[in-house]
Every structure is written in structure tokens, then in C-alpha cells.
Amino acid sequence: MLSKISRITTQKKHKDRYNIFLDDGQGEKYGFSVDEAVLVEYRLRKNMELDDATITALIQKDTLHKSYTLAINFLSYRMRTKKEIHGYLLKKEVDEEHIAKIMDKLSEEGLVNDNEFAQAFVRTRIQTAEKGPMLVKQELMQKGVDNAIASEAVDMYTFDVQFDKAMKLAAKKLRTDNNKSFQKQIQQLQGTLMQKGFSGEVVQAVTAEFRNEKDDDAEWAALVKQGEKLLRKHQPKYSGFELEQKIKEALYRKGFTIELITIFLDEKREE
Structure with missing residues (x-):
């Protein structure tokens, strides 16, 4: 059956979309709406005759165009992976057939490219995040x-780049953990x-650097602080040899050396 376009109007809220009114011989009625791109492509105009198959094709074409526009808007905020x-698009309930066509078109136009995405993503992570290549690779695969x-993208994380980032992260962490034994700090830093x-x-190289910078005064201050805390905890229940053993075992588990622990306990015994 043939219908004639009786009127074309611009939508009030969307100036780039048009309402198509049809007359099949029984009076005018609303037919469908199309984007300006579809209107121009099919040269739709007043008094143009359309059969049912053409109308169905126009509606499908417009639906595909709207879905494509959704993808373009989604890409406008930042680069995206396929x-x-x-x-x-699945979340927006776009048909799988249309999704395939949209993905092909985006690839042809160079708007989606996982290689370029990965390279850009890694460059950004290197500049802004305290993360190493294995974690960034995991993010990419997710x-x-x-x-x-x-794997190719995270090759940008050269040894020097990793070492510099890890050193800065290590220095920050060690500043916040200075009440712990140096050995415990190093263990936690590695983790x-x-x-x-x-x-x-890189982890081995960084921890080796900090092992060479051990501060004996800071180590003693940390031990005294931890030791005093343990004494306050255990003195109400224990005394003498039993108390010393409790303190010694606890400080050793915290990473302090037997030598320093013995000095601390000797001083406490003399007080």
C-alpha cells in the first residue's frame, strides 16, 4: 500500500528531528519520525509516495542512527574500548544486529581502537597513578x-619509570609507618x-635502596614506643621473667632485633 507524505514538521524539543505525517487516502495521520541525516539521505519531502517496505526501512534506519548517536555521545566524554x-549499547537495549553495524562503522571511522585506547590509558596512568604495570594491565583487560x-601497552613502564614511581610511593609509606620496626616496614613495603x-x-631494587638508609635512632625510638606500649598492656597481669618474655616475644614478632630488645629490657630493669 502506498502512502503520501502530507506534512513534515520539526520537533519542538529536538530541532534536528522531524515528524513525518502520512495520508493513505483516509486522511492525515502521524507516521514516524526521523533524524535530519535520514531525512536528507532519503530526500524526504511533501507529496513523496512511500510503500510499506520503504517506511519500515526508514524506521529501521532511523533507529540505527539514534543508536549510533548514543555511541557517539558515550565516546564524547573519553575514549572507550570496544x-x-x-x-x-546493550544496556540501552540496542539490537545486537545494530550493535554490530555500529561497531563496524566506529572502527572504520577510527573512533574506536583498542590499541590507541590502551596506549593512552597507560600514558595517563604513568602520569597520574601510583600503580605498576601489572595492575594497569589488569585494569585494561577488565x-x-x-x-x-x-601487554604491549604496559611496555611503556620501563624499569626507570617503575623505579621512580615505586621510590616515591615507598618514601611516602615509610614516613607513615615510622613507629614500626625497620624490618616490619620493609616487609610491608614489599607487600x-x-x-x-x-x-x-623493581621491588627488590627499591627495598635494597631503603635498606641502605636505615636510621638507627629512629629504630630505637620505634622500639621504645612499642615496648612501652607492651609494658602497659602486660604489667597488670605479669611481672619479672614472665613479663620480660612476653615483651621480648612481642617485639621480636614486630621485627626488632634481639640485641635491641635486650638493651631495652636491661634499661627497664635498672629503672
């Missing part, structure tokens, strides 16, 4: 980037750097 765009692409995704080689 997986992120696909997931977003965003849907292929393992090989992610933190590994959790942050730095390579084992």
Missing part, C-alpha cells in the same frame, strides 16, 4: 582489551609494592 561501547594489546603491580625486580 567492550565498553558494546556493553553500553575493560575488555586483549591480553596481547595490554604494598607488589599489590600496586610493580615487578619483582
Whole structure:
């Protein structure tokens, strides 16, 4: 059946969309709406005749265009991976067939490229985050980037880049943990750097640097603070040899040397 376009009006809220009114011989009625791009592509105009198949094709074309516009808007905030765009369109209830067409078009236009995304993502992480390459690679793969692409991107984390970032993170952590034994600080530092995704080689190099900077005065001050705290805790229940053993065992577990612990206990015994 043929219908004739009787009127084309601009939507009030969306100036780039148009309402198409049709007359099939039984009076005018609303037919469908299209984006300006579809209107121009199909040269829609008043008195143009459309059959049912063409109308269906126009509606499908417009639906696809609206979904494509959704993807473009989603990309306008920042770069996205293919997986992120696909997931977003699914959430917006876009048909899988249309999603495939949209992804192909975005790729052809250079608007989605997981290689470029990964490179840009790693550059940003290097500049702004206290993270190593293994953690950043994990982030990339969670965003849907292929393992090989992610591995290549994190190659930007050279040893020097990692070492510099890890040293800054280590210095900050050691400043906040200065009430603990030096050995305990080093152990926790190693754990933190590994959790942050730095390579084992870098972790070893950084901790070696700080081992050479051990502050004996700070170590003694930390031991005294921890020892005094333990004395206050255990003195109500223990005394003499039993109290000393409790203190000695607890301080040793905290990473202090037997030599320093003995000196501390000797001084306490003389008070």
C-alpha cells in the first residue's frame, strides 16, 4: 500500500528531528519520525509516495542512527574500548544486529581502537597513578582489551619509570609507618609494592635502596614506643621473667632485633 507524505514538521524539543505525517487516502495521520541525516539521505519531502517496505526501512534506519548517536555521545566524554561501547549499547537495549553495524562503522571511522585506547590509558596512568604495570594491565583487560594489546601497552613502564614511581610511593609509606620496626616496614613495603603491580625486580631494587638508609635512632625510638606500649598492656597481669618474655616475644614478632630488645629490657630493669 502506498502512502503520501502530507506534512513534515520539526520537533519542538529536538530541532534536528522531524515528524513525518502520512495520508493513505483516509486522511492525515502521524507516521514516524526521523533524524535530519535520514531525512536528507532519503530526500524526504511533501507529496513523496512511500510503500510499506520503504517506511519500515526508514524506521529501521532511523533507529540505527539514534543508536549510533548514543555511541557517539558515550565516546564524547573519553575514549572507550570496544567492550565498553558494546556493553553500553546493550544496556540501552540496542539490537545486537545494530550493535554490530555500529561497531563496524566506529572502527572504520577510527573512533574506536583498542590499541590507541590502551596506549593512552597507560600514558595517563604513568602520569597520574601510583600503580605498576601489572595492575594497569589488569585494569585494561577488565575493560575488555586483549591480553596481547595490554601487554604491549604496559611496555611503556620501563624499569626507570617503575623505579621512580615505586621510590616515591615507598618514601611516602615509610614516613607513615615510622613507629614500626625497620624490618616490619620493609616487609610491608614489599607487600604494598607488589599489590600496586610493580615487578619483582623493581621491588627488590627499591627495598635494597631503603635498606641502605636505615636510621638507627629512629629504630630505637620505634622500639621504645612499642615496648612501652607492651609494658602497659602486660604489667597488670605479669611481672619479672614472665613479663620480660612476653615483651621480648612481642617485639621480636614486630621485627626488632634481639640485641635491641635486650638493651631495652636491661634499661627497664635498672629503672
